[in-house]
Amino acid sequence: MKTIPVLDLKNRQVVHAKQGDRAHYLPIHSKLCPVADIFAVLEAFLAVADFDTFYIADLDAITGQGHHDSLIAQVLAAFPEINFWVDKGYQHQQANTLPAYDNYLPVLGSESYGATTLSELAAFDKRFVLSLDYAPSGVALGAAQLFTEVGYWPQNIIIMALAQVGSGLGPDWARLKTYCAAYPDYNFIAAGGVRHLGDLRALSDMGVRCALVASALHSGAIGRGELLNLRQKNTPAN
DSSP states (O other), rough: OOOEEEEEEEEEEEEEETOOOOOGGOOOOSSSSSSHHHHHHHHHHHHHHOOSEEEEEEHHHTTTTTTOOOHHHHHHOTTTSSEEEEEEESSOOGGGGGGGSSTTTEEGGGGGTTTTTTTGGGTTTTTTTEEEEEEEHHHHHHHOOGGGGGEEEOOOOEEEEETTTTTTSSSHHHHHHHHHHOOOOOOOOEEEEEOHHHHHHHHHHHHEEEESSSSSHHHTTSOHHHHHHHHHSSSSSO
């Protein structure tokens, strides 16, 4: 089980995402990090564990209210040994300003792609992470074909359950189980609701090999000890 910390950016600050209500997200102020500066939050996460991958959601870009390209570029340059999965809404390969960085991988969220733009995914040659986005109501967001036609899919696919994000309700177990059972050859990534080590273990047992986590890291519910415990469980005995 791989744990990927989440950095949600809004107005140049890391914010606490909760159930998709983006208009009311507030800057992070947590047990883990008292300030909302992205570099401070990154360093706080790295003090917990040697994470090799982070997920960044540029909420301004996703909602069409600007972008954080220059700030994200600074992060990519400052941490060249770390991989960053970046969702900044609709991304067109030819117009993308960040792909020169080897540690950048675009996240293409279904909510940003309709039937008329689906063909543009081919230009990425499957070098992206797909996010299958579900609204708080449970409705699938974006082009319906993305949810069923595997020809569009890369290997890594996030199941983004916005109703679960920051809720403390636990992951979207039923939906994750359905995807893992129906498409066993893909790497599904849980996003939303991870509360503690038990959730990570249960996801792993289900066949989910990766989870995006923010709230549980900020609260301390998942810390160095829990991640070490998980890593030891995942390491075969000699």
